Amino acid sequence: MQNKKKLYSIISVAVASLFIAGCQVKTTMNRSELNKAFKTDTAVLVDSKKIELATKKNNSKIKVTDQNLEQLGKDQSKVLKIQDKLDNSKIVSSYPKDVSEYNQSVYKYTTMLRKGSTPKALNSQFHKTALQGTKIVKKHQDGKFDKTFKEVLAADNLDGYKLTSSEYKKAGLVLKKSKKSSSANTSEKTAKLLPKDNKQDKAKHNQAIKAYQRKHSVRVLEGLAFVSAIMVIVFIFLQPSKQDDSMNALADNGGSTLFNRPKPQGYALFLIRSTEFFMLVMVGSLIALDFLSK
Structure with missing residues (x-):
């Protein structure tokens, strides 16, 4: 009986120690996890934009159907899970912070869409989010824009925000004109998005994590x-x-x-x-x- 009681005490202390450690010590999100979080947010942003375009008729407020509201709710759950994981991770470089701001911007856009904001307000928020995403790709992903984010850029261009603007240049977007046509619109659609500097950010991120652990x-x-x-x-x-x-x-x-x-x-x-x-x-x-x- 005595040994059982002592065994129960040991197990209780061990469980309590693990619980306290799990609550207090934060983990670090690696580059692979951050890249995955960014891609998920971008996919949600594209899907939400498609819903907006499908329901937008004029300059009046957007009226989202019940089916689209359900889909937006599911997408927002994905965004919130990512934000929760980011909030409970160590911030040892600028990458997690930038992804967190992008995540919050995506959530704000989807919330505005669910509430039925005007197209002008939605386009403005979408443009702000697209610029944030462009900075992340340029700074943390060697300027390699994937297919999904190119859809974001195309949609923003469709809203009237030119990819050749000073805002996008400042964000790090570089366009290579197409040889087939000298037209600006054609070149933007067929442009190859080239990386700029800061290709060493991956190494800096890993070094920051190792420095903290050491x-x-x-x-x-x-x-x-x-x-x-x-x-x-x-x-x-x-x-x-x-x-x-x-x-x-x-x-x-x-x-x-x-x-x-x-x-x-x-x-x-x-x-x-x-x-x-x-x-x-x-x-x-x-x-x-x-x-x-x-």
């Missing part, structure tokens, strides 16, 4: 959290069973000493104080790690 303070705090968790389990296991003490107290003098038991002293007091100390060290280390990750 910090002396981070390693020390992680070691303290791990060692203190082990010590808490050990000291709990070494503590005497209170159930046996209670049974002995009931047997002595008909239980007269049950409510007059002396305070723990010596070895028992040492085990209790040690357990409390290492619990504080573990919790303090996890809180400090959370602070450093922000």
Whole structure:
């Protein structure tokens, strides 16, 4: 019975330690995860734009059908899941921050569409989101625009925002004129989107993650959290069973000493104080790690 009780105590402390660690220590989203999040947001943006174009008739407010509202709700759930993951990850470079801003901009556009905003307001928000996406591709993805994001650019161009504008040039968009035609409109449709500088951003991102992981303070705090968790389990296991003490107290003098038991002293007091100390060290280390990750 005593061994079972100690085993339950050890399991409880272990589960609590893992729960605290999971709540406090944030993970880092790698480039592959960030690229996937960006592509998902872009796909949602394109699908939402198609809904807008299908329902837009004049300059009055958009009226979205119930079927489209359901689809927009599903798309917004995907966007919110990405934002939640970004909020609970370490920000060790500008890439996660940029993707987070792009994600929020996509969510704002879909919300405006669901509420039935005017085409002018929707086009303005879509243009802002397209510029943010262009900056991300230029800065973090070597300027390689995929098919889905090219649809975003084409839709923005259709709304009257020219891809040759100063805004897009500032965002990093470079167009190569088509040899088949000198027409500006034709060249924009058949343009090859070329990368600019900052091709070393991938290496910088990986270096930033490694630099954080190599910090002396981070390693020390992680070691303290791990060692203190082990010590808490050990000291709990070494503590005497209170159930046996209670049974002995009931047997002595008909239980007269049950409510007059002396305070723990010596070895028992040492085990209790040690357990409390290492619990504080573990919790303090996890809180400090959370602070450093922000």
